[in-house]
Each structure stands twice: as C-alpha cells, then as structure tokens.
Amino acid sequence: MVSKRLRQARAYELEAEKRISPEDRPSFHLSPRCGWLNDPNGFSFYKGQYHLFYQYYPYNSQWGPMHWGHAVSTDLLHWTYLPCALAPDSGADIGGVFSGSGLVLPDGRHLLMYTGLDDELNKPDSDPYQVQCLAVGDGENYDKYMGNPVLSDTDTPEGSDPHDFRDPKIWRREDGTYRAVAVSRASDGTGQVLLFESPDAFSWKFKKVFLKNDGVYGLMWECPDFFTLDGKGVLLLSPMDMLPEGFEFHNGNGNVCMIGEFDDKEESFAPERAQAIDSGIDFYACQTMLAPDGRRIMIGWMQNPDGCSYRGDYKPWYGQMTIPRELFIKDGRLWQKPVRELEAIRSNPVSYEKIPVEGERLLSGIGGRRIDMTVKVRPMDPDHPYHKFILRFAMNEEFYTQLSFRYKENVLKLDRKFSGTRRAVINQRRCLIRQRNDELKLRVILDRCSVEVFINDGEQVMTALLYTDQEADQIMFYADGSAEIDVEKYDLTD
Ligand code: FRU
Numbered sequence: 001m002v003s004k005r006l007r008q009a010r011a012y013e014l015e016a017e018k019r020i021s022p023e024d025r026p027s028f029h030l031s032p033r034c035g036w037l038n039d040p041n042g043f044s045f046y047k048g049q050y051h052l053f054y055q056y057y058p059y060n061s062q063w064g065p066m067h068w069g070h071a072v073s074t075d076l077l078h079w080t081y082l083p084c085a086l087a088p089d090s091g092a093d094i095g096g097v098f099s100g101s102g103l104v105l106p107d108g109r110h111l112l113m114y115t116g117l118d119d120e121l122n123k124p125d126s127d128p129y130q131v132q133c134l135a136v137g138d139g140e141n142y143d144k145y146m147g148n149p150v151l152s153d154t155d156t157p158e159g160s161d162p163h164d165f166r167d168p169k170i171w172r173r174e175d176g177t178y179r180a181v182a183v184s185r186a187s188d189g190t191g192q193v194l195l196f197e198s199p200d201a202f203s204w205k206f207k208k209v210f211l212k213n214d215g216v217y218g219l220m221w222e223c224p225d226f227f228t229l230d231g232k233g234v235l236l237l238s239p240m241d242m243l244p245e246g247f248e249f250h251n252g253n254g255n256v257c258m259i260g261e262f263d264d265k266e267e268s269f270a271p272e273r274a275q276a277i278d279s280g281i282d283f284y285a286c287q288t289m290l291a292p293d294g295r296r297i298m299i300g301w302m303q304n305p306d307g308c309s310y311r312g313d314y315k316p317w318y319g320q321m322t323i324p325r326e327l328f329i330k331d332g333r334l335w336q337k338p339v340r341e342l343e344a345i346r347s348n349p350v351s352y353e354k355i356p357v358e359g360e361r362l363l364s365g366i367g368g369r370r371i372d373m374t375v376k377v378r379p380m381d382p383d384h385p386y387h388k389f390i391l392r393f394a395m396n397e398e399f400y401t402q403l404s405f406r407y408k409e410n411v412l413k414l415d416r417k418f419s420g421t422r423r424a425v426i427n428q429r430r431c432l433i434r435q436r437n438d439e440l441k442l443r444v445i446l447d448r449c450s451v452e453v454f455i456n457d458g459e460q461v462m463t464a465l466l467y468t469d470q471e472a473d474q475i476m477f478y479a480d481g482s483a484e485i486d487v488e489k490y491d492l493t494d
Contacts, residue, residue, distance in 0.1 A: 002141070003087060003089035003090070005087040005089040006084060006086070006087040006089055008087075009058050009067055009084040010083045010084050012034075012058050012059060013033045013034050013035075013058045013069075013081075016035065016058065016316065017033050017034050017081070019316055020034060020315075020317055022494075024315065025317065025320075026320050026447045026449060026450060027447055027448065027494055028077040028078065028323070028342075028345065028370075028447055028492060028494075029320045029321055029322065029323060029450060030052060030054070030071055030079045030320060030321040031320040031321075032054065032056055032058075032069055032317050032318070033056075033058070033069055033071075033081045033317075034316060034317055035056065035057050035058040035059055035060055035064075035316070035317060036055075036057040036058075036060065036061050036062055036063055036064065036317075036318050036319055037054045037055065037069065037301075037318070037319030037320065037321075038054070038055040038285065038301050038303070038319055039054065039167075039223060039287070039301050040052060040054055040285065040287045040299045040300065040301060040321055041053040041054055041055060041068055041099050041100055041101065041102075041114065041287070042068065042100065042101055042102030042112050042114075043101070043102070043287050043288070043289040043299060044101075044102040044103055044104065044110070044289055045104075045289065045291060045292055046102075046110045046139050047139050048074070049072040049073065049074055050072065050073045050289075050291075051072055051139065052070075052071050052072075052073070052079065053069060053071075053085055053086075053112070054069045054071075054319075054321070055068070055098070055099060056068060056069030056084065061314075061316060061317055061318035062318070065088050065095070065096050066096040066097050066098055067084050067085075067086060067087045067088065067097055068085045068086035068097055068112075068114070069081075069084055069085070070082040070083065070084065070085040070140075072139075075341040076297070076324040076339050077323075077324075077339070077342065077345060078494070082139075082140055085112070085135075085137070085140075085142050086112070086114065086144075088116075089144075090116075090144045090148065092116040092118045092131050092133050092144075092148040092149040093114070093117060093118065093148070094116075094118070094119050095116075095117030095119045095128040096116070096117040097114055097115075097116060097117075098114060098115035098116070098117065098130065098166050098167065099114065099115060099166065099222075099223060099285065100112060100113045100114030100115055100132075100167065100168050100169075100170075101113055101114075101169045101170050101180075101287065102170075103171065103172060105136075105201060106176075109136050109138070110136070110137050110138065110139055110142075111134060111135075111136055111170070111201055112134065112135045112136075112137070112142060113132060113134055113170045113180060114132070114133055114134075115130050115131070115132060115133070115165075115166035115167060115168065115182075116130070116131050116132070116133040116148065116149060117130060118131045118149060118152070127163045128163070129152065129153055129162040130162065130163060130165045130166045131148075131149030131151065131152040131153075131165070132150055132151035132152070132165075132168050132182060132196075132204070133145065133149050133150065134147075134150055134201075134202065145202065147202065147203075150202065150203070150204045151165075151168075151182070151206075152165075153165065155196070155204070155205065155206045156184050156206065157192075157194070157206070159187025160184045160185065160186060160187070160192075160194075161184065161185035163185075164183075164184060164220055165182065165183070165184040166182060166183060166184075167182055167183055167222055167224060168180045168181070168182040168196075169181050169182070169223075169224055169225045169226065169287070171226075171227070172201075177197065177198065177199050178197070178200070178201045179195060179198075179207075179267075180195075180196045180204070181193050181195055181196075181210055181224045181226050182194055182196065182224065183220070183223070183224050183237075185220050186213070188214070188215065189220075190212075190214065190215045190219050190220065191213040191217075191218070191219065191220045191221025191222075191237075191239065191240075192209055192211065192213060192221070193209070193211045193212075193221065193224045193226075193235065193237070194206065194209060195208050207267065208267070208268075210226070210235075210268075211258075211269060211271070217237065217274065218239030218240050218241045218242035218243075218249075218253075219239070220239075220240045220241070221239050221240070222238040222240060223236075223237070223238045223284075223285040223286070223287065224236070224237050225237075225287055227296060228262055229327060229329050230328060230329040230330075231329075232259050232261070232329050232332075233259070233260050233262025233269045233271075234257060234327075234329070235257070235258040235260075235269060235271065236255070236257050236277060236288070236298070237255070237257075237258070238253065238254070238256075238284050238286070239253070239255075239256055240252075240253050242254045246432070247411075247430055247431060247432040248275070248276040248279065249276060251281065251283075251284075251304050251426075252304075252305075252306050253304070254276070254284075255276060255277040255278055255283055255284060255286065255300070256274055256275070256276065256277065257274065257275050257276075257334045258273070258274045259271065259274075259275075259329065259332060259333070260272040272332070273333070275333055275334060277298075277300075277334065277336075277461075278300070278461050278463050279429060279431040279460055279462050280414055280429055280452075280453070280461065280462035280463035280464045281304050281307070281414070281416075281426050281428075281429050281462075281463070281464040281465070282302050282303050282304045282307065282450075282463050282464050283300050283301075283302065283303075283304075283322065283463045284300060284301045284304065285300060285301040286298050286299065286300035286301075286322075287299060287300075288327065295326050295339075296326070296327045297324050297325065297326055297339060298324070298325050298327050298336065299321050299322055299323075299324045299325070300321065300322040300463075301319065301321065301322075302319075302321055302450055302463060302465060303319060303320075306426070307425050307426060307465075309425075310422075310423040310425040310467075312420065312422075312467035320449075320450065320465075322452060322463055323338045323339070323342070323445060323447075324338075325337060325338055325339065325458075326340070330459070333434075335457070335458045335459050336454065336458045336461050337454060337457070337458040338372075338443075338452070338454065342372060342445075342492070345494075346372055346490035346491070347492075347493050348365075348490060348491045349488070349489070349490050350363075350365035350366060350488075350489045351486075351489070352485070352487045354484055354486065355477075355484065355487065356482065356484055357389070357477045357478065357479040357483045357485055358380075358479055358481070358482050358483075359478065360476055360477070360478050361476070361477045361478070361479075362475075362476055363475075363477070363487060366475050366487060367474050367475050368489075368491055369394060369446050369447075369448050369470055369473045370446060370448060370491060370492045370493070371445070371446050371489055371491055371492060372443070372444075372445055372489070372492055373443070373444045373446075373475075373487065373488065373489040373490070374441065374487070374488045374489075375391060375441070375444070375477075375486070375487050376439050376440070376441050376485060377405065377439065377440045377441075377442075377484075377485050378438050378439045378483065378484050378485075379407065379438060379481075379483060379484070380482035380483055380484045381482060384481070384482070385407045385438075385481065386407055386479045386480060386481030386482055387407060387408070387480040387481045388404055388479070388480040388481070389404070389405045389407070389440075389477075389478070389479050389480075389483050390404045390405075390476075390478040390479070391403045391404075391442065391444070391475070391476075392474075392475065392476040392478070393444065393446065393474075393475045393476075394419060394446065394451075394468040394472050394473065395472055395473075395474040395475065395476060396471060398418075398472070399418055399420050399472045400418050400419070400468075400472070401414075401416040401418070401464075402415050403415075403442065403444075403453060407481075410433045410436065411430050411431070411432055411433065412430070412431045412433055412440075412442075412455065413430045413431075414428065414430075414431075414453065414462045414464055415427060416428075416464055416466060416467075419466050419468045420466075420467040420468045420469065421467050429462060429464075431455070431460055431462055433455060433456070433460065434456075434459055434460065435456070435459065436456065440456065441456050442455060443455075443457075443458075445492075447492065448470060449465060449466050449468075450463070450464065451466055
C-alpha cells in the first residue's frame, strides 16, 4: 500500500528532478534525485541489479524528516532512479526513516531493515526513541512489516540510551539464520555495537554486546558494518566526536576500520588493529555489500558531516556518494580500489613515461574534470631526491586544488583552500604515506565536483569535495628539485 506521504514524495521528486540538468550533477557518483542525500542504505544485489538506497529529504536540499531514496545500476556507476522507497508514514517510523541495510530473502523478496524514529515511544521527553523496523518488497514497492518495531529499548542492555539506537546492518549466516549489528549509546555515554539474532529475519532478539567503545574512538558511534574478508573480521564504524591521533581521525565525525580475529562459533570479535578508512576530508557512514562475484564493495557518503553548512553555489540537490570501492586485506590492513567497472567507461588514453619535472610542467592532453589518472613520481636521481612534488588540478588562473608530497617527511597533503571555498571550512588533510620504495603512485579520480586519491594501489585513500567552476580543468606538475614522472590519463564518459 502506498501511503499519502510516500505518494506525495514520489509525485514531488518526479517534477523536481526536471529542474536539475545532468551536467549540474556528478556523472558517475550517485547524487539524490532531488533535495538532500546522506548515508548509503540497503546496498544489495537483487533481481540482477545493484540496489542502493539513501537517506533522503526530497523537499529541500537540507536534512529533514528522513525518507529512503532509491536507485539501481548494473555497473555501480550509472544509476537509474526508482521511486522513493520509504517515507516516514507509520507508527514506529513516523518521525523519520533512518539508516539501515538490505538483503534478499530465500523466498525471493527484498528485505530492508532500518531505524524508525518512534514518536509514540516518545514517553515524557522530547526526542523520539529509535527502534529497528523492517519493510519487504519487490525491488520497487515496499510494505512496512506489521510487527514493527522488531527491536526497541527493551532489547538493549541495561543503561543503553533509547534515543541513540540505530543503523542496523543485517546478514544471513551459512546456517540460514540471520544476524544484525546496530549501534547504541552505552551507560557511559559512548558507543557500543550490539549483535542481534533471528531465525527467520522477522523475529529478533538481543544476543550480545559485540564491541564497546569505552571512549577510545570518539563518543557515540554510527553506521556499523561487520563482515569477514580474507580470513579476518572487519568492523567499519563512523564514530562521532573523534579526537585526532597522529595523522589519523582528524574529521571530528570520522571513520574507523577495526581488523581482528572473528570466532564464528562464539560469534565474538577481537580487534587487533584500527585504522582510518579514508584519510581525506569528505567520507562518512560507509556501507558494504557482497557482490555475486564475491567482491566486498564499499560505498560512503562523500561528505564531512561538519562541512554541510558550506555549499558553494545553490543547487536544488545536495550530497553524493563516493565511488564504490573493492575492499581487500593486505599486511593486516584494509586496502581499497575503485570498482573495476570504471575501466569500461575510460576513453581517450594519454600516457607519458619518464618525464622530467623541475619547477612547473604542463603536459599536452593532460587535463579535465572527469578523469581517471595515475601518476608515478620518483626522484630523478635517488642520491639527490626532490624536496617536494605537487600535482595541481581543477586549475585555472584563479582556482586550483593540489596534492603535495614531501619526499623526506613522507607526507602527502590534499589542499582545496583555493578551490573556490568562501568559508573557513576544513580545506586540508595530511596523510603519512606507508611503505614506499622510491616511487609514489597516485590514482586520481575526478568527477566534476569531487576528487578521490588512491595512494600506492589503494593502501590509503583521500577523498574531498571540490567547489570549483567546471571551466577550471587544467593539470600542472611541479617539483622542488628534480623528479621524474609517468602519467596515464583517461577521460571518464557517460
Ligand atoms: C549518519 C546518521 C545515521 C542516521 C542517519 C540519519 O550520518 O546520523 O546514524 O541513521 O544519519 O539521517
């Protein structure tokens, strides 16, 4: 049954999307059909297509009562919008349909598990309780489950805050039963990941505290995701209010990946290591899915939540996803690569080898704002390495964004200070480069208003939004000292 609120949202988005020209959006990163987008939700493969839902407020390009927008794709790069999937229209989610996940049931139905803002459980205070709900559908229309909420404050450990209990990530175990992790605020005020179990994906109960924060990584946690990869347990989290540690976790509301041993029988996870998932400026609330070919694919909201107040020119949409990234574990760490489907939309290759760079250097055919470019940089003479190497892009006489690498310090800096921002938002991030022989390899993906840098084959990644006019499309190389570069550049086309 399509409720009045869902019907309204669907009618509104059909008209509103006509006011947005395709050139005014990223071309292969998902942006909202209209209005506002934040977290990726319900990322799954169903009936031959990837389904991606998103936190959505269609009526304004600001956060508002949350709906779920919906898009499908066969290559993870070209997305087709489907009608708004969920609206805040029933008892348990009347205040908003918050983040969640999806999977395919054995009977062929598509199941979505999400957080509802339950105004009825509002009790005497003002903030709604957060509860976990289900919806079942056919890939386009979803019915909210009559038994909602399936998990609420009575299913959480003593002292948990019922106002902060959200973002369920569901999966099916090999024995056919179901599990979900969700975050909650523990009695000490910081985050915890709770594990829930179900025999049939509909009746749920609390199993155990999967991991407690104890105030180590930020305060409250958001958007948990747990999976095994290359023999390790991997927990992805978006902690709020993080303190920086060395070069990592500078974004306030940031991201962390914990890697460790997962005991499948006990269902217990012992983290051994933690690292930033993305060392750039704009990355939050990521979610993964297992593709039919076995790849673990992650997508994130390409936004620093603290940076939403700065928008550049007004647009009738706001928010976009990162490029989907294939994950793998190497040397005990999480590595990422843009999905290999990207290679199919490359055109116009231009390449150079062993090009000397001393001072400024432009290269013919190297430019553009929708590109996939790999640059390898080495000292021209290993006995006299260059001091600093700079790669400037989205550049004209007025604007540029740059990556600069200090050879001796081994630090790569992303700086968008001159990208056209007119506010004192965060514009710089530094990343301490791990394990390098003499060569630094940077794969730079530009899509009109963003940059994603995959460092040394994806061992580290830096992501940022750009606010620069599209006419600024030049690329320049610079070395303080003598460097030598190889460049391979492709245009990325629709
Ligand atoms: C993360 C988040 C989630 C919540 C959703 C609401 O960005 O705060 O925890 O479910 O956004 O839009």
